Amino acid sequence: MQNQSTWVRSRNYVFWIIGILMVGIAIGVSLIAKPPEIAPFDLLPAILRGLGVTIQLTVGGAILALVVALIAGIARSSRNAIVRGISSVYVEVFRGSSVLVQMFWIFFVLPLPPFNIELTALQAGILALGLNVGAYGAEVVRGAIQAIDRGQIEASIALNMSPGLMMRRVIIPQATVRILPPFGNLMIELLKATSLASLITLSDITFQAASLRQTVGRIPEVFSLLLVIYFLLAYPLTLGVRWIESRRRWAA
Amino acid sequence: MSELWNWGFVLEILPRLLGGLVVTVEATLVGFILAVVLGLFLALGRRSENPWISQPIGAIVEFIRSTPLLVQLFFFFFVLPRYGIRLPAFLVGTVALGLHYGTYTSEVYRAGIDAVDRGQWEAATALNFSPLRVWTGIILPQAIPPMYPALGNYLIGMFKESAQLLAITVTELMLTARVIGTETFRFLEPITMAGLLYFLISYPSALLVQRLEARYARRS
Numbered sequence: 001m002q003n004q005s006t007w008v009r010s011r012n013y014v015f016w017i018i019g020i021l022m023v024g025i026a027i028g029v030s031l032i033a034k035p036p037e038i039a040p041f042d043l044l045p046a047i048l049r050g051l052g053v054t055i056q057l058t059v060g061g062a063i064l065a066l067v068v069a070l071i072a073g074i075a076r077s078s079r080n081a082i083v084r085g086i087s088s089v090y091v092e093v094f095r096g097s098s099v100l101v102q103m104f105w106i107f108f109v110l111p112l113p114p115f116n117i118e119l120t121a122l123q124a125g126i127l128a129l130g131l132n133v134g135a136y137g138a139e140v141v142r143g144a145i146q147a148i149d150r151g152q153i154e155a156s157i158a159l160n161m162s163p164g165l166m167m168r169r170v171i172i173p174q175a176t177v178r179i180l181p182p183f184g185n186l187m188i189e190l191l192k193a194t195s196l197a198s199l200i201t202l203s204d205i206t207f208q209a210a211s212l213r214q215t216v217g218r219i220p221e222v223f224s225l226l227l228v229i230y231f232l233l234a235y236p237l238t239l240g241v242r243w244i245e246s247r248r249r250w251a252a
Numbered sequence: 253m254s255e256l257w258n259w260g261f262v263l264e265i266l267p268r269l270l271g272g273l274v275v276t277v278e279a280t281l282v283g284f285i286l287a288v289v290l291g292l293f294l295a296l297g298r299r300s301e302n303p304w305i306s307q308p309i310g311a312i313v314e315f316i317r318s319t320p321l322l323v324q325l326f327f328f329f330f331v332l333p334r335y336g337i338r339l340p341a342f343l344v345g346t347v348a349l350g351l352h353y354g355t356y357t358s359e360v361y362r363a364g365i366d367a368v369d370r371g372q373w374e375a376a377t378a379l380n381f382s383p384l385r386v387w388t389g390i391i392l393p394q395a396i397p398p399m400y401p402a403l404g405n406y407l408i409g410m411f412k413e414s415a416q417l418l419a420i421t422v423t424e425l426m427l428t429a430r431v432i433g434t435e436t437f438r439f440l441e442p443i444t445m446a447g448l449l450y451f452l453i454s455y456p457s458a459l460l461v462q463r464l465e466a467r468y469a470r471r472s
Contacts, residue, residue, distance in 0.1 A: 095458070096451030098412040101426060105447055108430075108439040114256045188318070195320040199419060206323055219334055223327040227319045234318040
């Protein structure tokens with residue numbers, strides 16, 4: 001009976017999310033295609049010029065973060081002390097300060113001697129976001145691997161699985177389920193943090209809004225609109241995370 | 253100036269950086285006090301049986317959590333003067349920081365209050381205590397101590413994220429480092445030192461919070 005009711009509720013959730021998403025996408029597409037002339041929506045095209053950069057930063061940062069999190073997270077549960085040490089240093093250093101500090105470091109310090117690494121602002125932004133979020137993700141991966149029942153590992157050893165096969169067939173499938181909700185939350189943080197890239201000259205939506213402030217004025221409208229845009233980008237992710245969590249509770 | 257890392261230069265700029273660090277710490281502490289107080293009221297408001305209170309507060313919390321702190325800082329810093337409210341940047345920054353993290357601490361309170369045993373509520377009802385006495389005498393004293401680790405994590409988070417206050421001209425640690433960089437054309441030492449100062453405070457604090465967490469985990 002209990003199962004039945006949670007099942008029904010989680011199904012309701014799906015319809016709600018799909019419904020809201022479709023309405024949201026329809027409104028979004030129609031606004032971008034033909035922005036109404038009424039205030040404040042006439043400002044929308046100018047701000048949305050930065051949407052491409054915001055999405056590039058989010059997607060690029062997310063891919064880098066995912067790769068780094070998996071490598072560092074698995075390395076942190078390694079038996080080799082050196083591998084474990086290197087990944088621990090990486091995680092602690094990047095969690096020890098904020099994305100902004102790291103972005104400034106990569107943007108201002110790396111192009112100068114002794115490093116002489118020329119990066120475009122976009123590369124610097126993606127690198128900082130990916131490495132920072134990746135450090136938090138690595139902790140999630142490590143936690144998920146540690147949470148796997150010892151008996152599962154013992155059973156794999158008893159079945160004479162190689163460590164690689166055990167990773168692929170036993171550990172990763174179970175860890176993925178635990179990883180998804182916290183990773184979703186990290187993606188939301190990442191999306192919000194992309195606004196910091198406007199401080200290293202990247203013309204994302206925050207940058208566009210800040211320059212509108214100087215050219216057009218109409219400050220309350222510009223920044224209210226910007227807040228709403230971020231909310232519309234981030235909230236579907238929040239709902240998605242909640243949906244996965246409700247599914248997981250049902251599966252467990 | 254061609255050497256890789258100039259210790260003399262580091263010593264020269266260290267007092268200025270420490271001055272910036274003091275502003276960072278001040279902003280963090282004021283913001284944290286705000287976040288802790290505000291978080292409690294937001295959590296209580298969200299639990300209200302009156303939907304006219306709980307629903308709007310829930311919506312506000314979701315909205316603030318879903319938008320970047322930087323944009324909120326810009327919003328308060330640039331929009332308030334338009335309505336005749338002129339406040340110093342430091343005050344705007346700490347209030348925005350406190351408001352942003354208040355929505356996060358409200359979730360901590362919510363989880364903490366939910367974790368109090370149902371029997372405690374029932375006993376309080378059976379003894380006919382007033383709602384104020386139930387909250388201040390029974391529920392909160394049990395709910396709050398287990399929250400210390402989570403609140404500690406947000407305190408550290410606020411300390412690190414307060415660097416964003418540089419965008420509204422608060423001369424905290426990060427802005428100080430960047431200004432030194434622009435003045436001297438040497439970015440390596442000031443920005444690295446700023447990062448190091450953040451690390452030197454946040455890492456030991458994180459270890460302390462971990463120990464606190466282990467203590468509460470053992471107790472329960």
